Amino acid sequence: MSESSELVGYQFVDRNSNFSDLTGPYYMKQEAGKEVSLALKLEKKHMNNLGRAHGGILMTLADNALGDAVEALFDEPVSLVTVSMNTEFVGAAMEGDWVxxxxxxxxxxxxxxxxxxxxxxxxxxxxxxxxxxxxLKNS
Structure with missing residues (x-):
């Protein structure tokens, strides 16, 4: 059974990114071959000095999920950049939480x-x- 067994339908995903290797591991849920959700189980390395998830890790997860939602629209690989991103922190997440x-x-x-x-x-x-x-135009 995979580490993601606490979340039904999620499987580990290698995002092929050095940065994601540092911030992950990430888990993905797919339907009909397309991603429908990205998840992260919070570890000690994701916490701030207050023992809560660092805002940067939550923003990183959101940025990846936003990009993945766009990529799912296309049948071919595309290159994307985030032009702007607004975030509101609504609540805290703790070590061991699945986000x-x-x-x-x-x-x-x-x-x-x-x-x-x-x-x-x-x-x-x-x-x-x-x-x-x-x-991006070249994609």
Whole structure:
């Protein structure tokens, strides 16, 4: 049984990123071959000096989930950059908590995509993020 057995349907995912190797490990839930959610089990390395999840790790998870939601729109690989991202910290997450993303694309205008995400521990929202992402021309 995988480490993600506490979350039904989530499997470890190698994001092929040195930064993600430092901030992970990440777990993904897929349906019909497309990602529907990204999750992270908080470890000691993710905590701030107050013993709560560092805001930077929550923002990193949200940024990845937002980008993944956009990538799921396309049948071919795409390159994306985050143009802007706004976050509101709604609650605390603690070591051992599973933080799960719910991201959705709200609108597409040319190369720009407007995306929204919440991060939850159980049913409790801990972060809300909205972003504008750009699909690079060479992709």
């Amino acid at each position: 799960v993303s719910e991201a959705r694309v709200l609108k597409r205008e040319g190369r720009l995509l407007f995306v929204d995400c919440v991060l939850k521990v159980g049913e409790r929202v801990v972060l809300h993020a909205s972003a504008v992402m750009a699909k």
